[in-house]
Amino acid sequence: MKRTTIKELTKIELKNPVLLEGLPGLGMVGRIVIRYLSKQLKAKKLARLYSPHFPYYVLVNKKGNARLLHGEFFFWKNDGGENDLVFFTGDSQPQTIEGQYEMAGCILDFAEKNHVKTIVTIGGYRKEVETKPRVVAVSNSPRLLNESLKAEALPSSAGNPIVGTAGLLLGLAKFRKMEAICLLGETRGYLPDPRAAKSIIEVLQKMLKIKVDTSELDREIEKSKEIVERMQEIEKRREKYAKKMRRVEEEKISYIS
Amino acid sequence: MKRTTIKELTKIELKNPVLLEGLPGLGMVGRIVIRYLSKQLKAKKLARLYSPHFPYYVLVNKKGNARLLHGEFFFWKNDGGENDLVFFTGDSQPQTIEGQYEMAGCILDFAEKNHVKTIVTIGGYRKEVETKPRVVAVSNSPRLLNESLKAEALPSSAGNPIVGTAGLLLGLAKFRKMEAICLLGETRGYLPDPRAAKSIIEVLQKMLKIKVDTSELDREIEKSKEIVERMQEIEKRREKYAKKMRRVEEEKISYIS
């Protein structure tokens, strides 16, 4: 394998499909959202993406088999609705700059071939979140941006960089004449963050006019809460200690002077 | 040399050949196994693999000559048995992600050309081994996995990553419709580990129905024992010291508070 390649698993005609992408990244927000949605909607396998830019190991699965790191496309037939959905997630982001650009190009080729006109990319946005995480939206389409704001997303402030595949797909979409929007959930980013994922799913439900049961996600949030609290405590102690050390260090210096 | 290339040294017709691969890695387990087997079975040179992804130095050999880092294929005609064997080992793993994928693809091309249908990759698995190292098996073929379990290998737990060529060959084999299994010997991984290699050779003897004299390996194990013990002692002391330092550090902090 010399280049990123996509193996189709099914041939299917899709109706005005929207592509939703979420890979591992800050707080695993993108990946959690895509996995949760495709599971709840019972989306079916569409294609697999392999790339020589993923890390060079295989993962052992439950059957004692191993598989290459890969990306996966799922589809969901939205009967009665306007848009079928295509989901993309995977095990890893490409590990080099050139690999990032190559994979993003490959995903867009596949999207074009399937007549995708709209792309939603999903990720995390580092923030000390106290209450409900907010969702920040960036888009190459005023129409899409507006829809996201109506769905209670917030506009991003200028200058923020969006790193990785979520950003590149958004940046490259305009050369394919596709509308694209990136939704970023606020997250501390230390740990997989189902809270940030839920905020994004709420926005998506309104934007895409879909209905998803979030009770399973709520259980995940409950479980993660305890861990998050422990992490925060550790962090606070570390900060307190660092402050003390700085003070001690400064006293030393005054002493030396 | 712009790409990984294989130079054939002999033309030979092989009978249902099985490819066994083991490169330098954790505990050097893979390389020890392949070198020991091909030596004991008096396997003959089949081909050499060169790659611009190996480190850029040459090694001086006993004749005062130097040679590029390379991989080597050996073959063994299994008269009366079912499968001829092809061995692959080498000086190094490729040094980049893209190089890892390229070399694995190149090895599989060569295997296909030689009508290989089954691949066994060999490596180490980090574990604090007290008694006899166990062998863990991962396979894309229930049949092969089952044979390894009958030969006293254990199934791997899900989620474990298998890094490098041993993993990639296993992951890529299914695209060539080849059966593949990876055998990992438990090893502390600090030093070349002939004990882990012996455990794997025992499994292989049963799986491949071959007979290999292991007395030379036993001598290696005896020699390595002393070194291993010394290493363990050093390690224990380091841990003890680290624990003390942490205690001291904590006392300092309480003092500062």
Added chain:
Amino acid sequence: MKRTTIKELTKIELKNPVLLEGLPGLGMVGRIVIRYLSKQLKAKKLARLYSPHFPYYVLVNKKGNARLLHGEFFFWKNDGGENDLVFFTGDSQPQTIEGQYEMAGCILDFAEKNHVKTIVTIGGYRKEVETKPRVVAVSNSPRLLNESLKAEALPSSAGNPIVGTAGLLLGLAKFRKMEAICLLGETRGYLPDPRAAKSIIEVLQKMLKIKVDTSELDREIEKSKEIVERMQEIEKRREKYAKKMRRVEEEKISYIS
């Protein structure tokens, strides 16, 4: 996108065009100069350059849209004057060696196509500047070098390396039979340095026989002064501290002896 590519935005016939290049680098001198000149001269967009060697993120702009990192070409019709001007600046330098060479080659292809015969590259030169920053010139053309010296640039001393695109364009220009000069403004390099930029603009005004209002730049210089002073103070303290620590360290050693 597999290679650096340039998308033309306008077709225009240019009169003896001179290309001026300045990318982010030491003190951001090159970028400040190019942006200031193209803004003051009301230069128009000519083309955009995209590259898989730029970092893999997108930047959010004021409209809540995001864009890939890119380079931009502007042009200015110098009515009545001898040379039209083409400006090139961008968000980033390529991130790998091979990417640096590829982008420089791509810029030169575009320059050739537009009949550019002369290139001016602009950057910073690390120096503890007390008074007005000087401008150092390096050129593959005695004629151009001479003109720059008449415009009060100074010749560079031998052995100095010029890193990045400013250097590579200069080095590669001779294979295209283009005259090239690199102008480096002295800068401490910690912060965007409008003072160094102004010195270069003064040289360029004489060399290119253009007239640019620098009052806006003067305001930038005023604003940056305060920051620079604070930085210098921090640095001095750090040096003082480092000296003390060295002394203490030496005393410890004598004590240990």
Added chain:
Amino acid sequence: MKRTTIKELTKIELKNPVLLEGLPGLGMVGRIVIRYLSKQLKAKKLARLYSPHFPYYVLVNKKGNARLLHGEFFFWKNDGGENDLVFFTGDSQPQTIEGQYEMAGCILDFAEKNHVKTIVTIGGYRKEVETKPRVVAVSNSPRLLNESLKAEALPSSAGNPIVGTAGLLLGLAKFRKMEAICLLGETRGYLPDPRAAKSIIEVLQKMLKIKVDTSELDREIEKSKEIVERMQEIEKRREKYAKKMRRVEEEKISYIS
């Protein structure tokens, strides 16, 4: 420039040419030897080598011009002797593995085209040298190795790696059916080491039956001696200090226990 390329400066018919290579490396031994020989023999420019794998900066020369990092081939017509000589040196080694392989292949293409049958590569070998540095030889040709031993080189012990272009040319030469030898001068490697270079030049004079005045090199050696002595003293003090610190550290530990 996407690949390493060689620009020929002269067309010349060479008589049984021997290629001598020496790039920057340990103690700069290879580069010093090649530059000294080509200067003393008044060798003439043959070709330049450019590569996108060299660092991406240009060097300012004495005329205030700048040039890309490059390699240079020189030739010397050995009137009355058996072999004309081709010298290769340069500013830098390629900066990536793949670049190292690519440049070595490019040099060998050029050598083949010029009917080179014998290659001598030159480098340094790290050793605490007290007296006259010795020269270690490694070769793919028993004949060449023997000639070097008669010229007072020593055989290398097995297992030593030879890093970089000097090693790769030696390793790749056999695929071109060229004889190759690598001569390594013992050097501490901290500083440009004309003493090691002289030892190699003495071996080369005998092997190649050439006569070179070394008095200029002797002056360099004299100059470098003082610097070397100062370096050695600094190093001794550092070692002494490190030893003390280790002792102090150990006492602390016993105290903590």
